[in-house]
Amino acid sequence: MREYELMWILPGASSDEDGQKSVETVTSLITDNGGEVSSAELWGRRSLSYPIKKNAEGAYYLARFSIEPSATPAINKAMDADQAVLRHLIVKETPKKAAAES
DSSP states (O other): OEEEEEEEEEETTOOHHHHHHHHHHHHHHHHHTTOEEEEEEEEEEEEEEEEETTEEEEEEEEEEEEEOGGGHHHHHHHHHHOTTOSEEEEEEOOOOOOGGGO
8 A cells, every 4th residue: 555645625615514524525435445544634724826616715635545556546536526626636655765864
């Protein structure tokens, strides 16, 4: 299994309850595909650099998880289909080099 980060943006007008539902949806999506979520949290509400679907502000969420690489396309597809999500991105975490190697 590999370590990944998933960041997604909900509209700025979404409530905390909407955000919690989104976190639960993402968590169940990952676990249903054989992964383990280590953390999922609200990163904060920020102004967007440019309007996305007529939204000038967004609520950023971040989930860290481990899953088999073959399962990431299914997660991407599900996130694309979620109408509440403005944007999302899955990034493979790279191991950090030890300070002694520097």
